[in-house]
Amino acid sequence: MLDARSLVKSYGGVKALDRADIRLRGGEVHALVGENGAGKSTLVRILSGTLAPDEGSVRLADRAREGGIAVVSQELSLFPDLTVRENLFPHRPPRRFGLLDRGAMDRAARPVLADLGLDVDPGTLLGELPLADQQLTEIARALLRRPRVLVLDEPTSALPAAAVDRLEQVLRTLTERGIAILYVTHFLEEVMRFAHRVTVLRDGRVTLAGVRGEEIGVPDLVKAMLGAAPPLPVRRERAPADGPPPVVLSEVCVPGRLTDVTFTVRAGEVVGVAGLQGAGHLDALAVVCGRTAVSAGRVGVGDRGLPRSLRDAIRAGVAFVPSDRKRFGLMTDRTVWENTTSVSWLALGRGGVMPSRAELVRRTADLTARLRLRGGPHDVVARLSGGNQQKVVFAKWLATDPRIVVLDDPTRGVDVGVRAEMHAIVGELAAGGAAVLVASTDLAELTEVCDRVLVFVRGRITAEVSGGRLTEHELAAAMQSGADVRSNGGEAHRS
Amino acid sequence: MTETDRAVEDAERARAREQGGGTRRFGLPPAGTWAARLPTRWLPDELGVLLVLALLIAGIGIPYPDFLDSDNLLTTAHNSVYISLMACGMVFALAMREVDLSVGGSYAMCLVVGALLVREGVDPWLAVPVMLLTGTALGVFNALVTTLLALPSFIVTLGTLMLFRGIGLALADGKQITDLPLDDSFFTLAGGDLGGVPFALWVLLAVTAVLTVVLARTRFGSRVRAIGSNPEAATFSGIPVVRTRVQALALSGLTTACASVLALAYYGAGDPTLGQGYELQAIAACIIGGTPLAGGRGSVVGAVAGALILAVVASGLVFFEVPINWTSFATGAVILVAVAADSALRRRGRRRASRRQ
Numbered sequence: 001m002l003d004a005r006s007l008v009k010s011y012g013g014v015k016a017l018d019r020a021d022i023r024l025r026g027g028e029v030h031a032l033v034g035e036n037g038a039g040k041s042t043l044v045r046i047l048s049g050t051l052a053p054d055e056g057s058v059r060l061a062d063r064a065r066e067g068g069i070a071v072v073s074q075e076l077s078l079f080p081d082l083t084v085r086e087n088l089f090p091h092r093p094p095r096r097f098g099l100l101d102r103g104a105m106d107r108a109a110r111p112v113l114a115d116l117g118l119d120v121d122p123g124t125l126l127g128e129l130p131l132a133d134q135q136l137t138e139i140a141r142a143l144l145r146r147p148r149v150l151v152l153d154e155p156t157s158a159l160p161a162a163a164v165d166r167l168e169q170v171l172r173t174l175t176e177r178g179i180a181i182l183y184v185t186h187f188l189e190e191v192m193r194f195a196h197r198v199t200v201l202r203d204g205r206v207t208l209a210g211v212r213g214e215e216i217g218v219p220d221l222v223k224a225m226l227g228a229a230p231p232l233p234v235r236r237e238r239a240p241a242d243g244p245p246p247v248v249l250s251e252v253c254v255p256g257r258l259t260d261v262t263f264t265v266r267a268g269e270v271v272g273v274a275g276l277q278g279a280g281h282l283d284a285l286a287v288v289c290g291r292t293a294v295s296a297g298r299v300g301v302g303d304r305g306l307p308r309s310l311r312d313a314i315r316a317g318v319a320f321v322p323s324d325r326k327r328f329g330l331m332t333d334r335t336v337w338e339n340t341t342s343v344s345w346l347a348l349g350r351g352g353v354m355p356s357r358a359e360l361v362r363r364t365a366d367l368t369a370r371l372r373l374r375g376g377p378h379d380v381v382a383r384l385s386g387g388n389q390q391k392v393v394f395a396k397w398l399a400t401d402p403r404i405v406v407l408d409d410p411t412r413g414v415d416v417g418v419r420a421e422m423h424a425i426v427g428e429l430a431a432g433g434a435a436v437l438v439a440s441t442d443l444a445e446l447t448e449v450c451d452r453v454l455v456f457v458r459g460r461i462t463a464e465v466s467g468g469r470l471t472e473h474e475l476a477a478a479m480q481s482g483a484d485v486r487s488n489g490g491e492a493h494r495s
Numbered sequence: 496m497t498e499t500d501r502a503v504e505d506a507e508r509a510r511a512r513e514q515g516g517g518t519r520r521f522g523l524p525p526a527g528t529w530a531a532r533l534p535t536r537w538l539p540d541e542l543g544v545l546l547v548l549a550l551l552i553a554g555i556g557i558p559y560p561d562f563l564d565s566d567n568l569l570t571t572a573h574n575s576v577y578i579s580l581m582a583c584g585m586v587f588a589l590a591m592r593e594v595d596l597s598v599g600g601s602y603a604m605c606l607v608v609g610a611l612l613v614r615e616g617v618d619p620w621l622a623v624p625v626m627l628l629t630g631t632a633l634g635v636f637n638a639l640v641t642t643l644l645a646l647p648s649f650i651v652t653l654g655t656l657m658l659f660r661g662i663g664l665a666l667a668d669g670k671q672i673t674d675l676p677l678d679d680s681f682f683t684l685a686g687g688d689l690g691g692v693p694f695a696l697w698v699l700l701a702v703t704a705v706l707t708v709v710l711a712r713t714r715f716g717s718r719v720r721a722i723g724s725n726p727e728a729a730t731f732s733g734i735p736v737v738r739t740r741v742q743a744l745a746l747s748g749l750t751t752a753c754a755s756v757l758a759l760a761y762y763g764a765g766d767p768t769l770g771q772g773y774e775l776q777a778i779a780a781c782i783i784g785g786t787p788l789a790g791g792r793g794s795v796v797g798a799v800a801g802a803l804i805l806a807v808v809a810s811g812l813v814f815f816e817v818p819i820n821w822t823s824f825a826t827g828a829v830i831l832v833a834v835a836a837d838s839a840l841r842r843r844g845r846r847r848a849s850r851r852q
Contacts, residue, residue: 314733328731331724333791338717346718347733354713396732 001026001180002047002069002149007056009042009204016042017053018204024149024180029171030210031195032184035225039204040184044071044153047182060149070147072138072155080127085109087126088141112140116170132163139170150174151182168194187276188221188480200224222476238430238451240266245300246317246404246435247288252297257283259459261297265435267403270426272438272446274475275456281439284456285406288437289313289320302403314347319402321393323409329393330381337364337377339392344399367395372421387418394425405429405436411445423449443472455479544784544800547833551804555811562814569692575799575806576695577602577754577770581777582784582798583706584750587743588648589778589786590710590793591723593641595747596652598777600659601633602770605755607663610672610765619681623756630752633659634745641744642737648744656774663767672765685760695757699799702750707795719743723790776805783833804833 002024009017017039024030034040045051047058048071060068078087085105086093094104106122113120118136126134135155142150155167171181171194183195191198192213200208200221208216208224247265252258258280265271273281286292287299290307299306307313310320322328331339341360345351351360364377373391375384381392390411397405407426411419426449430436440446446453452466455478463478556563581598588595605626612622637655641648675682685694710716718739722729730736759765782788783804784797808829812822 310731311733311735320731322731327725328727331721331728331791334721334724338721341717342721342729342734343732346714346721347735349714352714357712 001061002058003061004043004047004058005056007043007046007053007058009039009046009051009053015204017046019056020201020204020206021209022047022182022199022206023210024182025197026148026178026180027175028196029175029181029183029194031191031198031213032182032201033186033188033191033198033221033225034201035186038201038225040201041153042204043201044151044182044184047071047149048151068145068147069149069151070142070145071151071153072135072142073153078126078134078138078141080125082126083123084120084126084129084137085122087137088122088144090141108144109140112143115143115173116140117166132166135163136166136170143174147179149180149182151184153184154186155183164190188218191221192218202227218480219477222473222480226472226476238268238270240269240451241433243267246302247437248298248300249284249287250298252284252287252299253295254283254287254292254459255295257292257459258287261456261459261461263454263461265404265437267433267435268430269452270430270436270438270450272440272450272453273456274439274443274446274453274479276479279456279479280459281454281456282408283459284454285408285437285439288404289318289406311347314343314400317400317403318406319343319397319400319404320406321397321408321410323412325390325393325412330389332382332389333380335378335380336368336373336375336384336392336395337361339381340364340367340377340395340399343396348400350400363399364395367398370398371395371425387414390414390418390422394422398425398429402429403434405434407436407438407440409440409442410438411440411442419445443475446470446475447472541785541794541797541800543836544794544797544804544833547783547836548800548804548807551807551811551829555807555814559814562811567810569696571806571810572696572803573693574810575802576693576699577758578773578776578780578805579699579799579802580702580750580754580757581747581773582780582802583702583795584747585777585781586706586784586786586793586795586798587710587716587719588747589723589781589788590790591719591739591743592726592790593648593740593743594652594778594788595634595637595744596649596774596778597633597637597655597659598747598751599770599773600656600661600663601630601748601751602755602758602773603767604633604659604663604666605630605752606759606769607667607672607765607767609755609759610675611666613675613759614672614765619676619679619760622759623681626756626759627749627752630748630750630755631745632748634748634751635741637748638737638741638744642740648740660767667765667767669767671767675763675765677763682760682763685757686763693761695761698753698757702753703795703799706746706750710793710795715739715742720791720793723792725791777802779830780805783830801833804829 002022004020004022006019006021007017008015008019020039020043022030022032022043032040032043042051046053048069085102088109089105094101094108096104109122113122116136116139118133118140120129120133126137129137139152139155171183174181183190185191195213197210197212198208198216198221199206199210202225207227208221245264245266249264250262252261261280261284263271263284273284275281283292287294287306288301290301290309290311290313294306301307301313301318302316304312304316307316307318313320326332331342337360341351341364345355345360361377367373368375368377368391371391371394373395374388381389384392394410405426410426411422414422423445426436426438438446438449447470450470452464453470453475454461455463455465455475457479465474465478552563561567581602585595585598608629609622609626612625613619633655637648637652640646640655641651644651687694689697710719718729718734721732721734722736722739726736758769780801781793781798783801784794784799786793786798805826808826809822812825817825
């Protein structure tokens with residue numbers, strides 16, 4: 001149905017795709033998996049025609065020409081304030097006498113919606129539908145173009161488990177019609193469930209090409225995604241301090257997100273949390289930061305109990321470096337010193353009502369020197385590079401001398417050098433007696449900075465990996481299966 | 496030399512090296528010389544609007560030298576005091592991405608409250624704190640409703656604008672409150688001149704000076720600008736957003752009440768219909784003065800200059816004998832021209848600054 005041969009695409013010297021091949025057959029679900037940055041999105045964009053490859057070709061079988069390729073993208077591209085009907089026909093809706101022809105729209109939409117098991121009134125406002133139905137509406141919109149090839153780019157990342165079952169039904173119906181489906185995902189469990197064939201990308205190369213699903217297992221996929229196990233990183237042993245641990249969660253439940261989660265972080269310890277999207281590891285961080293209400297269980301943060309708000313948590317000694325620094329971390333139109341003093345002075349009130357500006361600037365200069373930030377206190381943050389911006393975020397929290405440091409993807413989008421510097425700072429913080437909690441989409445990062453990593457699957461801690469077993473492979477396998485992996489060093493929490 | 500100083504200097508030298516090529520090409524002094532050390536952070540912001548004000552005064556004064564008469568200039572400035580004071584408070588609301596449309600209503604209500612108290616025999620000097628407290632309370636009310644209903648302050652204060660004016664009208668029974676003891680020291684001093692300058696202008700000068708420092712230098716002012724710059728980051732930094740909103744809108748109510756006090760002293764009566772449309776003029780003054788609706792920045796001096804521009808235009812129209820039906824048109828045109836000129840100057844300033852860096 002579709003045959004793509006030796007596709008090459010480079011972005012400024014970096015090869016996003018390196019001679020990648022993929023063949024899709026009608027009536028089959030073909031899974032495309034790979035880590036973040038493996039080249040999945042680039043491949044999808046080339047197949048859908050929104051990006052031209054540097055080399056290589058994409059051929060469609062004659063039958064596929066008329067309907068072409070339809071892509072359902074990762075983020076919903078729908079209009080929540082319009083009706084389902086209007087969303088289904090975004091361009092060239094059927095018209096009569098110059099007005100929208102609702103009858104014709106409904107007649108065209110009805111069989112498609114029925115196929116998807118989507119039983120909604122086309123006049124409903126899209127925003128009122130549950131997320132799963134919105135996702136199905138997006139698929140319906142793609143199907144209305146009668147494609148022969150359908151690309152689903154991480155369709156389940158936004159979906160609850162029940163909706164995934166429905167999606168499986170939908171995929172079955174569609175493949176029976178002879179449509180070829182390319183299913184992009186990083187949930188290996190789904191691959192094993194839905195896919196007839198699998199292609200794995202690693203660093204732009206195909207490491208597993210169109211293998212039949214029944215011929216391989218999850219460990220093979222992990223190996224193809226990550227490559228051969230790298231040598232173990234040398235880890236400095238840290239001795240966590242005695243005394244009451246600054247972070248204690250005991251049988252904590254958050255409805256629909258966390259179930260009986262129990263862990264502690266001691267002073268001087270770096271603990272990672274890992275999991276697939278929606279597994280609950282980020283919700284555990286949210287609890288510590290006071291951003292989530294807890295329905296059961298006991299929480300201790302610093303000297304206090306459950307923080308009621310982020311502000312409350314910050315006053316208990318928490319520093320929170322969020323993953324989206326431009327949105328949540330920085331005032332990019334302001335100078336470095338205004339950013340670095342925004343927590344210690346503006347939030348915690350240290351320095352009083354009207355401290356001398358020279359003093360604030362001097363304190364900022366101390367921090368920027370410690371972090372080797374390139375740029376002076378009076379530079380506007382927007383003009384700094386991404387790595388230096390992230391250093392500003394670190395600086396503003398370091399200024400508070402935090403006892404508990406919560407990091408969500410602390411090195412996203414920074415270069416290797418800055419990444420190493422950040423890791424050194426995390427080490428220093430722990431050595432200085434802070435309790436550090438890290439989440440990261442970069443598993444290598446967790447293995448490098450953490451003493452131990454808690455693995456979350458469906459809202460529970462299913463494994464704790466530490467010591468010599470703390471490797472990317474071990475983590476990836478634990479995140480995917482959640483049942484088989486027990487670490488030798490730590491105890492596994494299960495219930 | 497401390498470790499820190501050295502690191503900062505190293506960083507600056509590295510930056511100068513990196514961007515050295517561009518600097519030389521434009522023949523501007525490299526970073527690190529006196530030109531880069533000028534406090535350019537605030538200078539160009541007010542420069543533009545002050546320039547527009549000076550040009551306007553000159554533009555009217557050259558054909559009509561009478562306009563430059565000090566009495567006339569003082570009268571013109573005095574006319575702007577009420578809107579200037581409201582604009583001073585409004586800067587704080589706008590800088591944190593809020594807006595206070597209720598100032599026209601609070602102005603009338605505080606005026607009526609004060610006039611009623613004085614008519615009932617309360618010492619006028621005692622009525623002053625009551626009026627100021629009333630105005631502050633109205634601002635707090637705005638902030639609390641905004642927070643509790645989780646609505647934009649634009650909508651809430653649109654409602655309270657009419658609400659407050661309505662209370663004023665009801666209290667005053669729809670009529671002007673007169674028969675006040677005009678020989679009291681309050682009316683002769685606060686409504687009169689001090690050193691040849693209207694008392695109200697001294698108050699405006701003091702308020703402008705204090706609030707300029709408050710906005711630029713204090714924790715409260717920094718919080719206001721931080722929230723306006725990036726509200727989400729402010730929340731994620733633990734900055735008390737709600738408390739700051741209450742304080743900012745209370746301040747807006749307080750400066751409005753200040754205007755009411757001065758109006759009561761000057762007019763010697765309480766007119767509940769006074770101040771119609773002042774809220775929009777105050778906002779216009781802030782925008783002319785370089786406080787963007789998008790928040791994050793603000794200039795009290797600029798806002799006062801903006802209000803002065805509006806007053807100069809109104810007064811100039813009389814000199815130019817513009818027909819009365821065209822005054823609104825002319826005022827609108829001036830607002831557009833002033834904002835356009837200011838933003839053009841600012842863009843040029845920013846380009847220069849980025850070239851220098």
